[in-house]
Amino acid sequence: MSNPLLEIKNLKTSFRIGEEYYAAVDDVSLNVNENEVLAIVGESGSGKSALAFSVMGLHNRAKIEGEINFKGRNIANIPTKEMNKFRGNELSMIFQDPLTALNPLMEVGRQIDEVLILHNKNMPKSKRKKYIIELLERVEIPRPQHVYNQFPHELSGGMRQRVIIAIAIANQPELLIADEPTTALDVTIQAQILDLIRELKDDLGSGVILITHDLGVVAEMADRVAVMYAGEIVEVADVDTLFSDPQHPYTRSLLSSIPLLDDVQDKLHVIHGIVPSLKNLPRTGCRFSSRIPWMDEDVHEENPELSEVSPGHFVRCTCYKHFYFPDENKEEQDHDTTKS
Amino acid sequence: MTLLKVEDLKVHFPIRGGILNRKIDAIRAVDGVNFEIEPGETYGLVGESGSGKTTTGKAVMGLNNITNGEIYFGDELLNKGNKVNIRKDIQMIFQDPYSSLNPRKRVIDIIAEPLRNYENLSKDEEKKRVKDLLEKVGLTAESMLKYPHEFSGGQRQRIGVARAIALEPKLIIMDEPVSALDVSVQAQVLNFMQDLQKELNLTYLFISHDLSVVKHMCDRIGIMYNGRYVEEGTTKEIFNDPQHIYTKRLVAAIPDIDPKNRKENTNFREQVKEEYTNSYYDYFDEDGLAYQLKPITDTHRVALPERG
Numbered sequence: 001m002s003n004p005l006l007e008i009k010n011l012k013t014s015f016r017i018g019e020e021y022y023a024a025v026d027d028v029s030l031n032v033n034e035n036e037v038l039a040i041v042g043e044s045g046s047g048k049s050a051l052a053f054s055v056m057g058l059h060n061r062a063k064i065e066g067e068i069n070f071k072g073r074n075i076a077n078i079p080t081k082e083m084n085k086f087r088g089n090e091l092s093m094i095f096q097d098p099l100t101a102l103n104p105l106m107e108v109g110r111q112i113d114e115v116l117i118l119h120n121k122n123m124p125k126s127k128r129k130k131y132i133i134e135l136l137e138r139v140e141i142p143r144p145q146h147v148y149n150q151f152p153h154e155l156s157g158g159m160r161q162r163v164i165i166a167i168a169i170a171n172q173p174e175l176l177i178a179d180e181p182t183t184a185l186d187v188t189i190q191a192q193i194l195d196l197i198r199e200l201k202d203d204l205g206s207g208v209i210l211i212t213h214d215l216g217v218v219a220e221m222a223d224r225v226a227v228m229y230a231g232e233i234v235e236v237a238d239v240d241t242l243f244s245d246p247q248h249p250y251t252r253s254l255l256s257s258i259p260l261l262d263d264v265q266d267k268l269h270v271i272h273g274i275v276p277s278l279k280n281l282p283r284t285g286c287r288f289s290s291r292i293p294w295m296d297e298d299v300h301e302e303n304p305e306l307s308e309v310s311p312g313h314f315v316r317c318t319c320y321k322h323f324y325f326p327d328e329n330k331e332e333q334d335h336d337t338t339k340s
Numbered sequence: 341m342t343l344l345k346v347e348d349l350k351v352h353f354p355i356r357g358g359i360l361n362r363k364i365d366a367i368r369a370v371d372g373v374n375f376e377i378e379p380g381e382t383y384g385l386v387g388e389s390g391s392g393k394t395t396t397g398k399a400v401m402g403l404n405n406i407t408n409g410e411i412y413f414g415d416e417l418l419n420k421g422n423k424v425n426i427r428k429d430i431q432m433i434f435q436d437p438y439s440s441l442n443p444r445k446r447v448i449d450i451i452a453e454p455l456r457n458y459e460n461l462s463k464d465e466e467k468k469r470v471k472d473l474l475e476k477v478g479l480t481a482e483s484m485l486k487y488p489h490e491f492s493g494g495q496r497q498r499i500g501v502a503r504a505i506a507l508e509p510k511l512i513i514m515d516e517p518v519s520a521l522d523v524s525v526q527a528q529v530l531n532f533m534q535d536l537q538k539e540l541n542l543t544y545l546f547i548s549h550d551l552s553v554v555k556h557m558c559d560r561i562g563i564m565y566n567g568r569y570v571e572e573g574t575t576k577e578i579f580n581d582p583q584h585i586y587t588k589r590l591v592a593a594i595p596d597i598d599p600k601n602r603k604e605n606t607n608f609r610e611q612v613k614e615e616y617t618n619s620y621y622d623y624f625d626e627d628g629l630a631y632q633l634k635p636i637t638d639t640h641r642v643a644l645p646e647r648g
Contacts, residue, residue, distance in 0.1 A: 271524040311641065
């Protein structure tokens, strides 16, 4: 098998609160292959964005441990000057909020031009302009000649997000990180933007990391999914498996807490308790145990590890084997798990 | 009897310009909207950003002046000309639980504010009422002396709810009440709103862009586009039998939770998009506005041109 495009090994990203460092991303290992969409799902505070920012080298003051191997080279903690050769070139990012990610005082064309100048010093100006117009066409912006000279505030949210995407793909990146790319957008525009990212992936053969909290977006886009909770990955599987046969209690809870379109549920599942803050995070044992207090303590592992339950499907902690929802019949559930 | 009746509501915002700063044009945020809400039901108002759904909600609440139309609450006319009277029977829950609570006020002062405006209570009476309200929304009495930042997003939204129900309203307008919350917290707040509705016999006007949440919560739905209604019907009619091309497109755009349907969905969306482009002028007039609503069943109305 060929080497993965991106190989994250035991990544730990910690932030300082007071005198102590607290890990927001805690010992995460992940691979992303070429021409693959890996979705990272989790709620706010799960560490999914901190992970993406670590890969992009965008944390200023965080302590980063572990390895981030991009095409075989470890890019964790390399000097900014070195990093700039990758960033915006082979490695780029689509940001969540198109309004704050664009410079309000600069024309759209010039903002795209910036990444071109930085990485293609020899490209003449006329050629760059032609290429930018092509890029704008590529992301399906109507009247690109006109938009080239417009400012971000003259564009709608969906158009601005397309500009962000145009900037991200200007240098045909091999790895594209999309951090909640459609959260700020309306549903019809969301569908268009997702289609666009998918098309670009197919054309360029890039690897994509899609960070989102929206399980619908995951189901539509991802090839593989990693579920994060409290800084750790709790489950990894290919997308079909994750939705048809979720194992970890957190994944199962998340899936049952969203309203479904095709069948009418009376009540949505509510996950007990709240996400612990970075400072109060239990650093030993199963981090999800406080959210499922009805489970016996001895169902959890002492030092939960990801274990492979079927090829390519990893689950953390043993509690998934015994897990049941409080309104289900426990005996039945136990019986089911012993059988399988 | 109908609880809320909105007739030919228009809200236009003037665009000023020229040397004398005169009104030169207007943004027609809401442009001729009619709907009725029955007591005890949850009525969904759906549309994309800029469709006028929030402006409609705010107009009913009396938070912006109206340009034209009548708003009836029961048999009482709420507006005198352009001004809409504020009623304690109508309350609102806002989208963002972080910015809709004053960070410098304690919870007791936040929840008691409407009580202080309408009722003359002694300190002890007030405390008791706030305690009861907190209990009703599932918070402890000790929360009373805390500040909003000490609570999580879901808890803050509950404080907003406690404030909204303090004066025992009949109608609650909810503007994207769960959009700022994580899915698990969203589930908690939605369940809780449903319980509260039964317990206090409330009527909800639920404004949202999230169709799966709307489907879960609402009995009837109105779809807005560009300040006008394009379709109105029961939840079943809107989702199973959408008639207007815009509704069809909106319903088709909702992400499906089953990855196995991915290819099918993409094709279907492509198909609907094509239909949308091809038949756009059959559904919208030359200004891109929706036509008047025509009833197709007792409950289902669609904006179609005269020639039908």
